[in-house]
Amino acid sequence: MKPKAAKGNRVYSIMHVNSDGNLSPIEIDRVYKFVALSFIAKQGGDGFVFFDDFKGYRVDTGMIDVDVFMEYLTGLARVYNPTE
Secondary structure, three states, X not given: OXXXXXXXXXXXXXXXXXXXXXXXEOOOOOOOOOOOOHHHHOOOOOOOOHHHHHOOOOOOOOOOHHHHHHHXXXXXXXXXXXXX
16 A cells, blocks of 8 residues: 555555455456445445445444454454564
């Protein structure tokens, strides 16, 4: 990502994690599923409207972000808090 580049030129590469754990570039003709926080997906008031184009393809699970995160943490055997 190039945050100081002109709009439309800031992201120059997008990768996804394969089933074997390796990274690969996304393919323009494939369909990918992904998760977004509700603030982003529902236009949280910051003027970001990217997801408007995907109305027929998105699913609102009704889950609250913090609840999903807590469920994820609960399923882990151990959570680490590294010192930075």
